[in-house]
Amino acid sequence: MRKINEISELNSLITAHFGREYVSNWFVSRDDAGKYVAEGRISACELDGSLFILRERESCGVNFCSLYYCMKKGYVPDLSFIRKTTVAETPFRERDVSLMEADESLCKAGFEREFTRRRMAFVQKDEPVPTLGESMKYADENDIPLIEKLLSESFSPLTGCLPDKDETASAVREKRFILHKNDGLLHFEKSRASFELRHLCVAQSSRGQGISGELVRAYNRTVPKKSIVWVREGYAPAEKTYENNGYTADGMHSSVLIYKK
């Protein structure tokens, strides 16, 4: 593996590995890619004409990597270049055969399938309302320790896509954390096309009281056009919460693989 110091170097490598003979899970935005390179977190290697990119990550004190690939179709890589636990995520629709085959290739190489997510979407039919209602508020700076506690209790550092300190601080500033008293939390992102509900959790001691549904309904009312959420397949409480609040599967899935070191 070699460290990538310039975004132009990374872009040239990826461009050289685009084409019909390749399959890729490189869906990282240009801004994010530039940020990761500037922070010195990206390294890459070429193996038999395929490109592998590792992004160093840290979440709740756990160091690990995310793997991106521009891989020749059918190629099964030798994973000896991976030195620490690594997560590979591949979004796909059922018609995206080559992405599903790439996923299989990584499993043959030694990755283990952790779980699959399915995406659900909510389309706003009413006029959005900016206020949240009783027991809810947008988190402020003083709530950051509570946010970190609730998130770390409910999500895996490896696969929970947890925000780092900077991301948490900016989400708080931009009013993208909704709190239910001090026992429930909903975190979302805004993109060009839609809102994305990223995290929803309730403290262990307060579960079973319908708080997650209340949070989703309060959030839904604020959504301008559309909201999406990735839900772990087979995790009935979450699937039910979203189904009961207007979310339906939109045909997109995402496979989450882990290579443990």
Added chain:
Amino acid sequence: MKNENREKLIEILTDICPDVDFENEDALIDDGLIESLDIVAIVTEIMAEFDVEINVDDLLPENFNSVDAILELIDSKKD
């Protein structure tokens, strides 16, 4: 030639995203009608069918919001 390219592009796009009205939509990315994984598939096919090289730098939402924007991108790569 322009019409031929347009038809060829719409055929490629429809193969990848069969449910989208490419003739009339002009906010394909902004409205979430095509996604990141579609863009990678579209670029792959465009590179092969139009014999152009598209850089990762070109993968900007504004280059993929409409058929016209994509055709402009292809034309700029042929100059």
